[in-house]
Amino acid sequence: MASPKNLTIPGRYDRIREACDFVVAGAEEAGFDPDEVFRIQLACDEACTNIIEHAYGVEDAGEIGVSWEIKKGAFIIELRDSGRPFRPETVPSPSVPDTPEDVDELKVGGLGLHFMRTLMDEVKFSFNDEGNHLVMVKNIG
Numbered sequence: 021m022a023s024p025k026n027l028t029i030p031g032r033y034d035r036i037r038e039a040c041d042f043v044v045a046g047a048e049e050a051g052f053d054p055d056e057v058f059r060i061q062l063a064c065d066e067a068c069t070n071i072i073e074h075a076y077g078v079e080d081a082g083e084i085g086v087s088w089e090i091k092k093g094a095f096i097i098e099l100r101d102s103g104r105p106f107r108p109e110t111v112p113s114p115s116v117p118d119t120p121e122d123v124d125e126l127k128v129g130g131l132g133l134h135f136m137r138t139l140m141d142e143v144k145f146s147f148n149d150e151g152n153h154l155v156m157v158k159n160i161g
Contacts, residue, residue: 024089024098031101032080036068039086043097046088050095050160059139060095060158066132067099067154075103075152094141095158102151108133 027042029035043064047057068084076082085100113134137143142157 024087026085026087028083028085030080031068031072031076031082031084031103033069033072035084036065036072039068039084040064042086043088046090046097047095047158050090050158052095052158052160056158060097063136063139063156064097064099066135067156070106070132071099071101071103071152075101075106077104090160093160095160097156097158099154099156100151105147106145106152106154107147108145 025042025046027039029039040061044057044061047060052060064086068086071084072079072081082102085098087098089096133143136156140156141159142155144155146153
């Protein structure tokens, strides 16, 4: 088991790719196949986007701390920010169409949390004096 790898980026849209590339390198090191790596990358992208849009409310208002580690058969990603508190229980579940033919009924926005929960095995949020803390877990194997 290696110690966690850490990266801090400015909370800017043009830096999300850097965070995702960092997480992808860890997912590849953990041995995930390309499809799983893509899912992990998408969850990371959604999380970073939500931090910029909702925790900070404006681009470049703060930093995003990103870390990953491989531990006890799991790939663990942690994201931290010092923005407004996030309370996932206040986010309504999106109305997702039953069939691809109904995709036109899908509203834009509000799917980030849904995607994270669907793509990862575990998603946990907490908030304290230091800010928001998101943990996403993908089991290995």
